[in-house]
Amino acid sequence: GAVVSQHPSRVICKSGTSVKIECRSLDFQATTMFWYRQFPKQSLMLMATSNEGSKATYEQGVEKDKFLINHASLTLSTLTVTSAHPEDSSFYICSARAGRESNEKLFFGSGTQLSVL
Amino acid sequence: SQQGEEDPQALSIQEGENATMNCSYKTSINNLQWYRQNSGRGLVHLILIRSNEREKHSGRLRVTLDTSKKSSSLLITASRAADTASYFCATDELVKLSFGAGTTVTVRA
Numbered sequence: 001g002a003v004v005s006q007h008p009s010r011v012i013c014k015s016g017t018s019v020k021i022e023c024r025s026l027d028f029q030a031t032t033m034f035w036y037r038q039f040p041k042q043s044l045m046l047m048a049t050s051n052e053g054s055k056a057t058y059e060q061g062v063e064k065d066k067f068l069i070n071h072a073s074l075t076l077s078t079l080t081v082t083s084a085h086p087e088d089s090s091f092y093i094c095s096a097r098a099g100r101e102s103n104e105k106l107f108f109g110s111g112t113q114l115s116v117l
Numbered sequence: 118s119q120q121g122e123e124d125p126q127a128l129s130i131q132e133g134e135n136a137t138m139n140c141s142y143k144t145s146i147n148n149l150q151w152y153r154q155n156s157g158r159g160l161v162h163l164i165l166i167r168s169n170e171r172e173k174h175s176g177r178l179r180v181t182l183d184t185s186k187k188s189s190s191l192l193i194t195a196s197r198a199a200d201t202a203s204y205f206c207a208t209d210e211l212v213k214l215s216f217g218a219g220t221t222v223t224v225r226a
Contacts, residue, residue, distance in 0.1 A: 004159075034214070036216075042219075043205065043216045044216040046215070095160075106214065108152075108160040108162075109159050110158055111157070
């Protein structure tokens with residue numbers, strides 16, 4: 001089946017630094033990628049939807065200047081947490097959609113655990 | 118925003134027993150999907166049921182969908198220790214998937 005690679009799986013950083021998380025579709029072209037955030041024992045909350053070659057669409061309450069999303073190619077999307085603070089500590093997961101319209105084929109990365117000290 | 122509500126929040130069963138969890142949602146959907154998440158990992162797609170379907174089977178999984186009640190259930194039969202995980206329903210609203218709160222299932226050996 002299709003594979004989405006997310007890297008790094010775990011990152012610990014100091015407060016004030018920026019962290020970049022990569023999401024790659026390994027064997028298909030992902031026209032759309034989604035970024036989620038998950039707190040312990042809670043559900044996935046959609047942060048933003050990114051379409052290749054255009055600006056990301058952010059969900060209400062998500063700071064676009066804080067969470068920079070780039071989707072410059074059909075196989076790579078990146079999420080940069082800028083000037084990270086302890087409250088940004090969370091589990092971040094990406095997913096990629098193979099088709100242009102259907103959400104029936106979504107493939108998820110393995111997630112990134114971000115810990116900000 | 119979170120569309121689906123799941124119950125129970127947690128479920129503990131003996132190996133070999135069946136596990137049933139429910140999901141309710143609020144808006145019209147294109148389809149409903151169930152995912153499994155092992156602790157600290159990404160999501161694995163289990164099964165998809167379309168809005169015009171009422172029941173679907175895949176191995177030990179059985180999913181039902183009642184669009185009039187806006188609810189779905191996932192049944193795992195003959196549970197195994199390896200089924201220990203969190204299970205999420207996700208409603209496809211065309212532009213995005215919205216996930217429920219999840220049910221944490223613990224299967225005791």
